[in-house]
Amino acid sequence: MKPLAVLAAAVVAAGLAAACSPAPAEPDRSDAWTTAWSVPMQLPSEGFEPNWATDGFADQTVRQVVRVADGGTQARITLSNLYSRDELRIAGGTIARTVHGAQVQADTTRPLRFDGADSVTVAPGAEVTSDAADLRLAPFESATVTLYLAERTGPATFHAQGYASTYRAAGDHIADREATAFTEATHSWYYLSDLEVSGGPEDPETIVAFGDSITDGFGSDNDGNNRYPDALAERLAADGTPSTVLNAGIGGNMFLSDSKWFGESGLRRFDRDVLSKPGVDTVIVLGGLNDIGFSEVDLPTYKPNPDVSAEQLIAGYRDLIARAHDAGITVVGATLLPMKGAEYYTDTSAAKIRAVNDWIRTSGAYDAVVDFNAVMADPADRERLNAAFDSGDHKHPNAAGYAAMAAAVDQQAL
CATH class of the missing domain: 2.60.120 (Jelly Rolls)
Structure with missing residues (x-):
């Protein structure tokens, strides 16, 4: 949104003529991208x-x-x-x-x-x-x-x-x-x-969904446009608050480690993929599951896979939050999804997920929180993804799951 500036000195100087002037026209977006x-x-x-x-x-x-x-x-x-x-x-x-x-x-x-x-x-x-x-x-x-x-x-x-x-x-x-x-x-x-587009009728809020494959849309339908950021944009438009929702997810991406397969780390690419985009108002941060899970699996594509602690991830989140706040951007923290039954899941990874999610919910470091974990969990086993939302690998949602995630985002937080 463009800030509304009220210049008191100019109003005084204008006097009665200003008071009698017609209301200013809406900003012309013809040259705004x-x-x-x-x-x-x-x-x-x-x-x-x-x-x-x-x-x-x-x-x-x-x-x-x-x-x-x-x-x-x-x-x-x-x-x-x-x-x-x-x-x-x-x-x-x-x-x-x-x-x-x-x-x-x-x-x-x-x-x-x-x-x-x-x-x-x-x-x-x-x-x-x-x-x-x-x-x-x-x-x-x-x-x-x-x-x-x-x-x-x-x-x-x-x-x-x-x-x-x-x-x-x-x-x-x-x-x-x-x-x-x-x-x-x-x-x-x-x-x-x-x-980019110009000449539209409104200056929309711009939201960036930032994260890994769950943001990128693994498990959604090819050509279906039913990733969670897509579903969120459609939901906001249906609610009468149309917003531009940009997808800054990369499948396999880690917050703290670079990978030739899965891109530069979230912390390294955050400036380019979020802060450099014009007019960003809010970023939703969902990531860290790969940092936790890769160290539990010995596969070539999952390397480097250092043993990352919950404390290291939290320090990374704090760094990202500070950079977003310096840019005047609201930061919404999203809890990590349950993944019992996936190849990442061990007692060690499960404990780290619980610790990270507890911090996201209770620390107050984020401006707002969306509790995807609570929404997506199986009511009978909170460590497991609800079967109705499971794409089949026990860690990525299907299209119905992505719609449920979009529905869980509090409009007021944006």
């Missing part, structure tokens, strides 16, 4: 299922579909080459409204330009934002971003677990309306980190 969709970037890796990140692209068109949480009359995108070793050459791109799958709506395809040019080169470790494109999008509508990568890219900066289909075609197909050429698909996003 809101992040309507974003996703954290990761190192190229094999991920949880086959993807194209390690091989990259050459003479191929990549078509990516994202659902925006806020609407407007203009759109622009940000492309990230953060973790790539090579320059990224975008030979051309378009943005359009989505029909279904890789098909786009007739007469809505707009060229993506960068400082007026049809192509752009992004240096390793850098990012670039496109010019504004005239494209009307409604809240919860899907937009399709299509990029032609003519030259070999090398391994690609990406987000592994998108739970949304990304499509690929041989050659240049950025202007295609139909899906015919797009014969391959994965469930990851490549290079695309943000989509």
Whole structure:
């Protein structure tokens, strides 16, 4: 929300003329940009299922579909080459409204330009934002971003677990309306980190859901948009308080340790994935389960897996809270979910979860608390995820579970 400034000296100077003036108009949002969709970037890796990140692209068109949480009359995108070793050459791109799958709506395809040019080169470790494109999008509508990568890219900066289909075609197909050429698909996003809109009717609250795979949406339906942040945005809109809810979850992410598989630690990426987003009002913090659980399992993908204590996690939470408060952001702490029956679960991990959750509930360190653990637990065994909400691995919710999590967030806390 924009702060309301009352300048008493100016009112006195204006005198009676000011008193008789008409009420000021609503702020013009035509030039104000809101992040309507974003996703954290990761190192190229094999991920949880086959993807194209390690091989990259050459003479191929990549078509990516994202659902925006806020609407407007203009759109622009940000492309990230953060973790790539090579320059990224975008030979051309378009943005359009989505029909279904890789098909786009007739007469809505707009060229993506960068400082007026049809192509752009992004240096390793850098990012670039496109010019504004005239494209009307409604809240919860899907937009399709299509990029032609003519030259070999090398391994690609990406987000592994998108739970949304990304499509690929041989050659240049950025202007295609139909899906015919797009014969391959994965469930990851490549290079695309943000989509912003301007010209919307309101200046919405912006909430960032920050965490690991439970925030990212493991166990939700591919192309279903039923992760808990999605469900929260829909619930707030239905309640008459529409808000932009951004998903800053990474599957497997840890709070205190970096991983080539699961991204930089939560503490290291917090500034980039939360504090740098424009207009953030609130962050919901849900994380630490992997820090606790990885040390209980001896698998290559779970390394590094140091033995992390509840006290170390709590110190990390305190650091993150302080940084958010310094930025003027409200911080909501979320309790860790039960996971009895999962490969992480031992007497040791269960004790750490209880200690962390007790601190989240009682310390007063957070501005507010959402007790996901209490909502998601089996009434007959509070250490176990309710079977109605279990995706099948005993630690990740299904779509019904994510809806229950969204319903548990106190609107007043936001």
